[in-house]
Amino acid sequence: MTATIDTRPQGANPYAPDAGLAGLGTPPAARNGSPSTPRSSAPSSLPNGGVGASRTGARRGVITVTGSVGPRYGEILTTDALQFLALLHDRFDSARDELIAQRQLRRQDIADGSDPDFRASTRPVRDDPHWRVAGSRRAPGLEDRRVEITGPTDPKMTINALNSGARCWLADAEDASSPTWPNVVEGQLALRDAIRGTLSFTNEAGKEYSLRSSDIADLPTIVFRPRGWHLDEAHLRYTDANGITSSALGSLVDFGLYFFHNAAELIARGRGPYFYLPKLEGYKEARLWNEVFEIAQDALGIPRGTIRATVLIETLPAAFEMEEILYELRDHCAGLNAGRWDYLFSVIKCFRTRGDSYVLPDRAQVTMTAPFMRAYTELLVATCHKRGAHAIGGMSAFIPDRRNPEVTREAFQRVAADKKREAGDGFDGTWVAHPDLIPVAEAEFDAVLGDAPNQVTRLRDDVVVGQHELLDIASARRGGATVTSAGLRSNVSVAVRYLDAWLRGTGAAALDNLMEDAATAEISRSQVWQWIASGTVTDDDQLPVTRERVEAILLDVVASLSPDHGNRIEDAAEIFREVALRDAFPPFLTNPAYQGHLVGSPADQV
Ligand SMILES: CC(=O)SCCNC(=O)CCNC(=O)[C@H](O)C(C)(C)COP(=O)(O)OP(=O)(O)OC[C@H]1O[C@@H](n2cnc3c(N)ncnc32)[C@H](O)[C@@H]1OP(=O)(O)O
Ligand SMILES: O=CC(=O)O
Numbered sequence: 001m002t003a004t005i006d007t008r009p010q011g012a013n014p015y016a017p018d019a020g021l022a023g024l025g026t027p028p029a030a031r032n033g034s035p036s037t038p039r040s041s042a043p044s045s046l047p048n049g050g051v052g053a054s055r056t057g058a059r060r061g062v063i064t065v066t067g068s069v070g071p072r073y074g075e076i077l078t079t080d081a082l083q084f085l086a087l088l089h090d091r092f093d094s095a096r097d098e099l100i101a102q103r104q105l106r107r108q109d110i111a112d113g114s115d116p117d118f119r120a121s122t123r124p125v126r127d128d129p130h131w132r133v134a135g136s137r138r139a140p141g142l143e144d145r146r147v148e149i150t151g152p153t154d155p156k157m158t159i160n161a162l163n164s165g166a167r168c169w170l171a172d173a174e175d176a177s178s179p180t181w182p183n184v185v186e187g188q189l190a191l192r193d194a195i196r197g198t199l200s201f202t203n204e205a206g207k208e209y210s211l212r213s214s215d216i217a218d219l220p221t222i223v224f225r226p227r228g229w230h231l232d233e234a235h236l237r238y239t240d241a242n243g244i245t246s247s248a249l250g251s252l253v254d255f256g257l258y259f260f261h262n263a264a265e266l267i268a269r270g271r272g273p274y275f276y277l278p279k280l281e282g283y284k285e286a287r288l289w290n291e292v293f294e295i296a297q298d299a300l301g302i303p304r305g306t307i308r309a310t311v312l313i314e315t316l317p318a319a320f321e322m323e324e325i326l327y328e329l330r331d332h333c334a335g336l337n338a339g340r341w342d343y344l345f346s347v348i349k350c351f352r353t354r355g356d357s358y359v360l361p362d363r364a365q366v367t368m369t370a371p372f373m374r375a376y377t378e379l380l381v382a383t384c385h386k387r388g389a390h391a392i393g394g395m396s397a398f399i400p401d402r403r404n405p406e407v408t409r410e411a412f413q414r415v416a417a418d419k420k421r422e423a424g425d426g427f428d429g430t431w432v433a434h435p436d437l438i439p440v441a442e443a444e445f446d447a448v449l450g451d452a453p454n455q456v457t458r459l460r461d462d463v464v465v466g467q468h469e470l471l472d473i474a475s476a477r478r479g480g481a482t483v484t485s486a487g488l489r490s491n492v493s494v495a496v497r498y499l500d501a502w503l504r505g506t507g508a509a510a511l512d513n514l515m516e517d518a519a520t521a522e523i524s525r526s527q528v529w530q531w532i533a534s535g536t537v538t539d540d541d542q543l544p545v546t547r548e549r550v551e552a553i554l555l556d557v558v559a560s561l562s563p564d565h566g567n568r569i570e571d572a573a574e575i576f577r578e579v580a581l582r583d584a585f586p587p588f589l590t591n592p593a594y595q596g597h598l599v600g601s602p603a604d605q606v
């Protein structure tokens with residue numbers, strides 16, 4: 001007998017096969033136009049004269065393209081693909097809004113002093129020893145994931161990642177991506193071409209790139225990461241059955257387009273539709289994804305249980321619900337990943353108003369061996385293996401520099417130590433940011449795994465982690481780690497330089513020999529916010545971190561960068577002020593940055 005978590009939505013599936021794509025109304029064709037920024041607007045007449053109607057007469061929503069249309073965009077934004085997106089939005093648009101509201105309530109509870117804990121109501125799921133996840137069974141290409149390279153999906157990076165020799169590639173529309181409209185659609189085009197073995201690319205210097213095999217089964221297994229639930233897609237407008245129009249949801253757009261265009265092709269070519277799911281904050285969000293998968297598979301006639309998802313455990317609330325998340329997704333779940341950078345961001349976000357004992361030291365001084373981080377990763381491995389799921393390790397931010405052997409040597413040493421710890425702890429695989437790090441990580445996992453594809457059968461019954469261990473945030477500073485003036489300046493400088501790159505369409509950048517992306521930038525800005533709010537004093541000079549002090553650093557950073565950068569530095573500084581220096585704390589920097597500064601910008605144009 002298996003356990004149940006309260007109630008699943010019951011009732012007939014409105015998208016059961018008999019009401020699939022063929023039953024939908026015709027959405028408007030792609031058209032030129034500029035996106036409008038507010039998410040919702042009052043009922044308006046639709047470009048195709050009204051909301052769609054199904055064969056059975058039920059009213060349907062439609063998706064309208066408002067972004068400009070570049071070469072070959074029509075291959076992605078087909079009428080059928082837009083209908084499929086509309087179907088997903090009809091079913092899940094308001095459910096996502098409810099979940100976002102629940103996140104806010106939960107964060108407020110924590111801010112008010114209530115510590116997160118394992119839920120009493122879901123104890124039956126945790127106590128039931130019988131259930132297991134689908135894991136890598138009938139999921140070709142997912143059995144051995146010892147080294148996964150990550151990166152954005154532009155054509156060059158796609159080819160380089162697929163030629164890299166890693167076992168898997170996390171094709172990223174999330175932390176490593178700036179969600180400009182061209183990146184969104186052209187990323188889908190690159191993936192579509194790569195899966196069909198036809199992708200090629202020539203850079204400005206005339207260097208030609210092509211895949212080392214046209215057979216996708218010879219290349220790293222693609223695991224696609226759509227945007228999180230918090231992000232909108234302003235270039236596609238969803239009009240629901242009542243005529244209410246809003247921006248489409250980034251997560252459904254990314255997932256839906258990838259699944260629609262590639263699921264059948266991947267299966268035919270000996271792979272499958274595999275996903276990473278980012279930034280979940282609890283099991284109800286996993287349930288929502290599971291329902292998305294069921295409806296998507298039904299609509300395209302793909303058997304339920306074909307999709308495999310690996311869920312990032314990268315928020316503090318989710319660390320208390322790992323088992324429930326696995327349970328909700330059990331028929332579609334491959335494993336969990338320890339997303340350390342967003343996890344740190346989430347820790348700061350949750351406890352940012354709870355005073356000095358929750359203040360972390362300089363970002364660079366919080367390592368994976370800090371007791372609260374180790375508790376989280378050990379619990380993740382133990383939970384996964386108990387349920388037959390893969391545990392995938394995270395990203396060390398040290399990256400090599402092919403022009404600087406000293407930097408490269410340091411990166412190799414740091415990454416090797418990180419991967420040795422992960423493999424020793426029982427992780428089944430890990431992430432690397434750069435192709436030159438693949439052999440380094442592989443050596444550490446080979447030493448533990450040998451010829452075995454994974455170590456899922458290695459149970460970690462010895463792990464005893466409870467609420468106290470997960471919330472022992474103060475342990476980060478117990479070993480003498482400090483908050484320094486250099487750390488403060490580095491946070492400001494990294495956040496501004498990253499935002500500048502992001503506004504120009506690049507979602508991951510090498511800054512000061514470290515990989516920086518949306519998650520690491522979130523840490524930088526939220527640390528500054530927390531240090532100001534907590535009246536933190538920098539240990540080296542005993543000066544308080546105040547708004548005035550940070551503003552002076554910001555002006556200095558901008559002045560030092562302006563000569564070498566384009567005109568987005570001032571905008572980057574403005575975003576930094578908005579997300580780090582105001583009383584209010586936006587839950588994600590990417591929300592105001594997207595709506596206020598990216599949509600309609602030069603990088604956002606085709
Ligand atoms: C918190 C998280 O979510 S972590 C996951 C999200 N973050 C990421 O995925 C970051 C992935 N990594 C990267 O984007 C890149 O490695 C960067 C931006 C950090 C550095 O990139 P570069 O400055 O181009 O590095 P470098 O010049 O050393 O690259 C050498 C070559 O390797 C390629 N390369 C570097 N990283 C990658 C990668 N991750 N995937 C594929 N190819 C890569 C470069 O394209 C370049 O190829 P080329 O010689 O054909 O031009
Ligand atoms: O997505 C990964 C992370 O560390 O954040």
Ligand SMILES: [Mg+2]
Nearest residue numbers: 175339342519
């Ligand atoms: Mg992340």
